[in-house]
Amino acid sequence: MSGTFVGMPAFPKxxxxxxxxxxxxxxxxxxxxxxxxxRAKAVAELDDWALLREAGKQIKDHTLRHLDTYLVQLxxxxxxxxxxxxxxxxxxxxxxxxxxxxxxxxxxxxxKVKSMATQEIGLNEALEEAGIAAYETDLAELIxxxxxxxxxxxxxxxxxxxxxxxxxIFTKEMGEWGRPAPEGLTDTPAELAEAARLHLxxxxxxxxxxxxxxxFMVAETGTLVVxxxxxxxxMCLTLxxxxxxxxxxxxxxxTWRDLEIFLQTLPRSSxxxxxxxxxxxxxGTTDTDGPRAFHLVLIDNGRTDTLADEVGRQALRCIRxxxxxxxxxxxxxxxxxxxxxxxxxxxxxxxxxxxxxxTSEIDASxxxxxxxxxxxxxxxxxxxDIPEVLVHLREKVADQGGPxxxxxxxxxxxxxxxxxxxxxxxxxxxxxxxxxxxHPKKLPGPGAGQWTNSRDLxxxxxxxxxxxxxxxxx
Amino acid sequence: MSSPTPPSSxxxxxxxxxxxxxxxxxxxxxxxxxxxxxxxxxxxxVLDLLHExxxxxxxxxxxxxxxxxxxxxxxxxxxxxxxxxxxPPGLSARWLAASEVEQLLDEGAPGGAVLTPYDxxxxxAVVTSCALAIAETGTIVLDGGPGQGRRAxxxxxxxxxxxxxxxxxxxxxxxxxxxxxxxxxxxxxxxGPSATSDIELDRVxxxxxxxxxxxxxxxx
Ligand code: SF4
Numbered sequence: 001m002s003g004t005f006v007g008m009p010a011f012p013k014x015x016x017x018x019x020x021x022x023x024x025x026x027x028x029x030x031x032x033x034x035x036x037x038x039r040a041k042a043v044a045e046l047d048d049w050a051l052l053r054e055a056g057k058q059i060k061d062h063t064l065r066h067l068d069t070y071l072v073q074l075x076x077x078x079x080x081x082x083x084x085x086x087x088x089x090x091x092x093x094x095x096x097x098x099x100x101x102x103x104x105x106x107x108x109x110x111x112k113v114k115s116m117a118t119q120e121i122g123l124n125e126a127l128e129e130a131g132i133a134a135y136e137t138d139l140a141e142l143i144x145x146x147x148x149x150x151x152x153x154x155x156x157x158x159x160x161x162x163x164x165x166x167x168x169i170f171t172k173e174m175g176e177w178g179r180p181a182p183e184g185l186t187d188t189p190a191e192l193a194e195a196a197r198l199h200l201x202x203x204x205x206x207x208x209x210x211x212x213x214x215x216f217m218v219a220e221t222g223t224l225v226v227x228x229x230x231x232x233x234x235m236c237l238t239l240x241x242x243x244x245x246x247x248x249x250x251x252x253x254x255t256w257r258d259l260e261i262f263l264q265t266l267p268r269s270s271x272x273x274x275x276x277x278x279x280x281x282x283x284g285t286t287d288t289d290g291p292r293a294f295h296l297v298l299i300d301n302g303r304t305d306t307l308a309d310e311v312g313r314q315a316l317r318c319i320r321x322x323x324x325x326x327x328x329x330x331x332x333x334x335x336x337x338x339x340x341x342x343x344x345x346x347x348x349x350x351x352x353x354x355x356x357x358x359t360s361e362i363d364a365s366x367x368x369x370x371x372x373x374x375x376x377x378x379x380x381x382x383x384x385d386i387p388e389v390l391v392h393l394r395e396k397v398a399d400q401g402g403p404x405x406x407x408x409x410x411x412x413x414x415x416x417x418x419x420x421x422x423x424x425x426x427x428x429x430x431x432x433x434x435x436x437x438x439h440p441k442k443l444p445g446p447g448a449g450q451w452t453n454s455r456d457l458x459x460x461x462x463x464x465x466x467x468x469x470x471x472x473x474x
Numbered sequence: 475m476s477s478p479t480p481p482s483s484x485x486x487x488x489x490x491x492x493x494x495x496x497x498x499x500x501x502x503x504x505x506x507x508x509x510x511x512x513x514x515x516x517x518x519x520v521l522d523l524l525h526e527x528x529x530x531x532x533x534x535x536x537x538x539x540x541x542x543x544x545x546x547x548x549x550x551x552x553x554x555x556x557x558x559x560x561x562p563p564g565l566s567a568r569w570l571a572a573s574e575v576e577q578l579l580d581e582g583a584p585g586g587a588v589l590t591p592y593d594x595x596x597x598x599a600v601v602t603s604c605a606l607a608i609a610e611t612g613t614i615v616l617d618g619g620p621g622q623g624r625r626a627x628x629x630x631x632x633x634x635x636x637x638x639x640x641x642x643x644x645x646x647x648x649x650x651x652x653x654x655x656x657x658x659x660x661x662x663x664x665x666g667p668s669a670t671s672d673i674e675l676d677r678v679x680x681x682x683x684x685x686x687x688x689x690x691x692x693x694x
């Protein structure tokens with residue numbers, strides 16, 4: 001099963017180890033650069049990209065502003081369509097609800113389609129403890145699960161693995177879980193995909209319970225939307241008798257029409273496609289098609305805390321496209337695991353410390369895991385100003401302990417790691433002066449006692465971050 | 475909402491949302507200044523774009539005149555070595571009239587029975603109609619209507635032949651598609667055969683859904 005994030009070292013230590021791993025760095029560099037260029041092309045096809053981005057941002061903001069209304073409306077529409085809605089304040093409650101629902105069916109295995117929410121709450125581990133086997137069916141998730149590994153990217157959780165490593169994992173592990181890998185499996189992607197197809201097919205055909213997340217939930221109609229590529233999502237959503245969807249409360253859009261924006265921006269931002277191969281939409285249950293029972297588990301798990309922060313709440317607009325990871329110079333060098341969370345990269349650096357609080361070293365150091373270059377903001381399809389939130393969270397970390405505090409030391413080390421990796425900075429400096437609204441009230445490095453005197457900072461200078469840092473810390 | 479203590483998780487979450495938003499500024503009605511379509515309003519142009527985008531994502535695209543459809547499907551099935559075809563309820567019998575394959579009718583079709591996932595796994599192909607097609611994204615949308623069947627039918631067999639009536643089933647853009655779709659029905663949007671980008675972010679066609687997708691553009 002996938003390893004745990006608990007007890008992760010703070011960002012700089014984990015990042016340092018990642019940088020030492022040349023295979024990992026090469027894999028990441030290759031993958032992120034490939035997708036970067038493709039995304040830019042897919043986006044350039046739409047003349048009205050900026051307007052789609054603005055509309056997406058506004059719709060998400062409007063939804064968050066009236067989240068209580070839309071949650072209640074969604075509950076009504078899902079229920080009217082034959083679904084059952086459950087509410088979970090935290091991960092434990094969500095896990096208890098899902099475990100109970102699976103047990104009620106009398107089944108002891110489930111098939112799963114990739115879902116950040118179920119990773120966030122550690123559902124697979126909770127099910128395992130209850131004697132229920134959860135099979136991940138997304139190819140990358142399968143690679144992670146079979147490799148006893150942790151995901152390192154939102155969209156491509158096994159991005160840190162190259163084809164040779166994947167071949168080795170399949171050959172060694174598939175037999176332990178079901179149908180073994182074919183004899184003489186090579187490392188061509190087509191053969192690896194075929195091996196996954198054969199391995200998982202028997203599990204799909206016999207599955208009685210499917211577990212999913214959702215990319216969108218439409219309050220007006222009660223419709224859930226899952227966007228995917230491989231067809232494993234369709235299998236999990238269609239073949240089982242019972243479907244359980246675990247979804248964060250921020251995934252709502254108010255109206256059916258709103259999908260016209262996100263179905264244009266999400267595929268182009270994430271896989272750089274005009275449209276992903278498969279999108280499934282369902283509303284409650286349908287008599288002769290698909291699961292007879294549908295359960296929607298709505299999870300809070302720190303989202304309402306995030307919502308309460310006037311600067312930080314914009315992180316809840318995120319549609320998990322992963323474009324910000326693919327352009328981030330720090331992510332490219334540090335790798336996803338260094339972020340110590342299922343949410344890596346720039347979005348992880350602002351989401352994890354808000355969902356979990358900043359009481360651990362890893363979470364306190366995350367807001368420093370950035371050169372503030374602003375590339376993430378530029379590509380974000382819902383215009384989340386990640387640098388602005390990072391600076392805001394740095395202030396919060398700085399406020400929470402006295403000089404020399406354990407968390408401050410972790411934070412300052414993260415900043416130091418960035419400065420020690422000129423590549424992570426240089427790539428960023430091109431856009432550094434374009435990032436606006438960076439007005440930290442206090443300096444972002446809380447450990448350097450000589451300037452933690454609470455003085456107000458002037459406006460973010462137009463000069464690059466590194467110069468600014470050098471000047472200010474001495 | 476006035477149930478006795480302790481409050482339910484539902485009430486607690488809603489209360490926390492409301493508290494979090496106490497000082498949040500009101501948001502304006504979202505502006506929708508983006509384009510309803512990126513394509514000029516000309517049927518031939520839209521059809522060409524659909525053709526091009528479907529093919530770009532490795533669907534096989536064919537333009538076929540209505541009176542040639544039965545023989546075309548018959549030949550296509552034979553060329554692909556198909557012996558058995560799943561038939562959704564409401565599929566025009568004429569479409570398969572020139573095909574020498576065993577036809578397995580799903581529930582709802584006259585003489586049909588529920589095909590289990592295992593039955594479907596043993597079937598070579600499925601032939602369906604669609605609800606509509608979107609040119610700009612190279613997408614066909616199925617809604618379980620006549621000739622389309624339930625979702626499993628177009629998922630488990632390895633070859634899918636989908637017939638698009640070009641006269642009235644093609645729209646240019648995503649914004650044009652949603653008003654024509656009924657969210658109350660289970661919808662499947664298909665853009666090319668199943669694919670993955672999970673190995674080094676390179677796209678590979680053919681994972682769990684049908685590995686081969688033929689789209690027949692039925693021209694009047
Ligand atoms: S923050 Fe923006 S760019 Fe990053 S994953 Fe979320 S939506 Fe995509």
